[in-house]
Amino acid sequence: MLSLLVVRDEHYSTEGLHQLRGQIDECDNQLMDLLAKRMRVCREIGTYKKEHNMTIVQTSRYNEILDKRGAQAALCGMSPEFAAQIFEHIHEESVRQQLEILNQK
Known part of the structure; x- marks a missing residue:
């Protein structure tokens, strides 16, 4: 396995890598914002299902x-x-999250 490893130059700039990781961080932030938005809608659905006696x-x-x-x-x-x-x-x-809403009195 070690014979398959490629020796890389240890003297390189990490600026490009840093910029790419910054893009990943921005994508991750956007994903979390979208997931939060999705969960808000899911809670609204949970309220609707509770009001209409529907299964979760x-x-x-x-x-x-x-x-x-x-x-x-x-x-x-x-x-x-x-x-x-x-x-x-x-x-x-x-x-x-919908079960939390359903179980609220």
């Missing part, structure tokens, strides 16, 4: 999201499995 988890909608986001991920050069993992976690948090 609706399997057909969940499967629709996974299918659509998987296809979208593939078009964007990412694996559908990666998208599925992300949206499974997002869905779990959405359900958790």
Whole structure:
């Protein structure tokens, strides 16, 4: 395995890397803002479901999201499995927040 390693020049500028990491940080900030917005909408949905005596988890909608986001991920050069993992976690948090609303008296 060590014979496959390529020796790199240790004398290089990290400025380019720093700039790229700054772009990653900005993307991460935007992702968090979008997730916060999504969770606000999920809480509104939770309130709606509570008022209309609906179940929190609706399997057909969940499967629709996974299918659509998987296809979208593939078009964007990412694996559908990666998208599925992300949206499974997002869905779990959405359900958790909606359950909090449902359980409020």
